[in-house]
Amino acid sequence: xxxxxxxxxxxxxDEVSMERSKSFVKAxxxxxxxxxxLYSAAEYCEKSYLHNEQKQMVLDNLKDYAVQAIxxxxxxxxxxxxxxxxxxxxxxxxxxxxxxxxxxxxxxxLTCQTYTDKEGLRQQRMFxxxxxxxxxxxLPDSVSRRMQSCSQLQIDANLIHVQAKPRPDPxxxxxxxxxxxxxxxxxxxxxxGAPREVSGTGDAKxxxxxxxxxxxxxxxDAAAPMPLSTHLxxxxxxxxxxxxxxxxxxxxxxxxxxxxxTFRSFDNPGRLQIxxxxxxxxxxxxxxxxxxxxxxxxKASVL
Amino acid sequence: xxxxxxITNAVNVGIAVQADWENREFISNISLNVRRLFEFLLQFExxxxxKLAALNEKLDILEHRLEVLEVQVSTATxxxxxxx
Numbered sequence: 001x002x003x004x005x006x007x008x009x010x011x012x013x014d015e016v017s018m019e020r021s022k023s024f025v026k027a028x029x030x031x032x033x034x035x036x037x038l039y040s041a042a043e044y045c046e047k048s049y050l051h052n053e054q055k056q057m058v059l060d061n062l063k064d065y066a067v068q069a070i071x072x073x074x075x076x077x078x079x080x081x082x083x084x085x086x087x088x089x090x091x092x093x094x095x096x097x098x099x100x101x102x103x104x105x106x107x108x109x110l111t112c113q114t115y116t117d118k119e120g121l122r123q124q125r126m127f128x129x130x131x132x133x134x135x136x137x138x139l140p141d142s143v144s145r146r147m148q149s150c151s152q153l154q155i156d157a158n159l160i161h162v163q164a165k166p167r168p169d170p171x172x173x174x175x176x177x178x179x180x181x182x183x184x185x186x187x188x189x190x191x192x193g194a195p196r197e198v199s200g201t202g203d204a205k206x207x208x209x210x211x212x213x214x215x216x217x218x219x220x221d222a223a224a225p226m227p228l229s230t231h232l233x234x235x236x237x238x239x240x241x242x243x244x245x246x247x248x249x250x251x252x253x254x255x256x257x258x259x260x261x262t263f264r265s266f267d268n269p270g271r272l273q274i275x276x277x278x279x280x281x282x283x284x285x286x287x288x289x290x291x292x293x294x295x296x297x298x299k300a301s302v303l
Numbered sequence: 304x305x306x307x308x309x310i311t312n313a314v315n316v317g318i319a320v321q322a323d324w325e326n327r328e329f330i331s332n333i334s335l336n337v338r339r340l341f342e343f344l345l346q347f348e349x350x351x352x353x354k355l356a357a358l359n360e361k362l363d364i365l366e367h368r369l370e371v372l373e374v375q376v377s378t379a380t381x382x383x384x385x386x387x
Contacts, residue, residue: 088355112379
């Protein structure tokens with residue numbers, strides 16, 4: 001029979017709350033009305049006890065009325081207390097519901113704020129987006145290839161390779177040489193003309209060097225025949241023979257502690273070539289001593 | 304005769320005393336109950352006061368939160384371009 005509609009439910013809820021409030025107010029009003037009733041009853045009992053002859057009957061009636069009055073008062077107080085507690089609980093429930101709704105609203109607004117902040121940040125990022133790229137993606141082709149070749153050259157230089165062959169030019173490179181090609185070509189040209197580091201090539205070096213040495217020695221031969229050490233000492237003092245001495249790979253007699261490994265020839269003074277001292281061969285020494293022996297009879301003949 | 308009158312007086316006094324004692328007992332009972340009613344009223348008043356104070360504080364907090372929400376919503380409605 002009862003049709004449950006949300007509108008009626010809302011109205012019923014309000015009516016129930018109104019009813020509760022009304023009943024509480026009514027109970028409170030009745031409790032308040034008890035006071036004059038008790039006062040009037042007390043005055044009536046006093047007058048009747050004083051003016052009535054049957055005092056015992058009045059007293060008994062008074063006792064009964066007092067008991068009933070107290071019971072009535074307790075009943076009223078209990079009703080008021082119950083109605084007040086019920087009303088308080090209803091109000092607490094309403095406050096809790098409102099608190100939940102406010103929390104929901106707060107969360108919704110916080111979500112909207114977070115969304116707007118994120119959107120703003122996203123838009124700002126779109127405008128100020130600076131991508132980072134590697135150099136070889138943003139530099140021009142020639143510059144990027146030179147950079148590549150330079151980096152490759154550094155890698156090659158770190159390795160322990162004396163002979164650096166010139167790398168073939170990349171297919172698209174211009175005829176004008178790149179840095180790596182230039183450096184490689186310089187090293188190769190120097191390595192072609194200079195004495196090799198391998199000991200086996202000492203013989204190849206020896207004739208060239210000996211020619212220079214004997215050239216110098218022949219110039220001094222006329223003075224007096226001297227042993228090899230004295231020759232070397234004189235050669236070391238002579239700057240012209242110093243380089244030859246260095247090229248021969250012999251330790252400097254003045255400074256024997258320093259091994260000589262760098263070669264700076266007069267043919268190419270600008271170039272610094274690296275080679276290891278060649279192994280002394282018998283032929284060289286024998287040629288040297290043979291020359292020395294040949295000098296002695298000359299001297300004798302001169303004198 | 305006088306002896307009978309004396310005994311009657313003693314009985315009357317006894318009855319009166321007993322009645323008096325009963326009345327006093329009745330009065331004490333009534334007063335005790337009234338005091339208990341008074342104590343209940345005091346306790347009820349203290350409990351109701353504390354509950355109402357807590358509810359009042361809760362309502363104040365909710366009122367402040369509502370004010371903040373109202374300001375936020377008014378700010379949002381004032382700048383609708385932010386949400387477009």
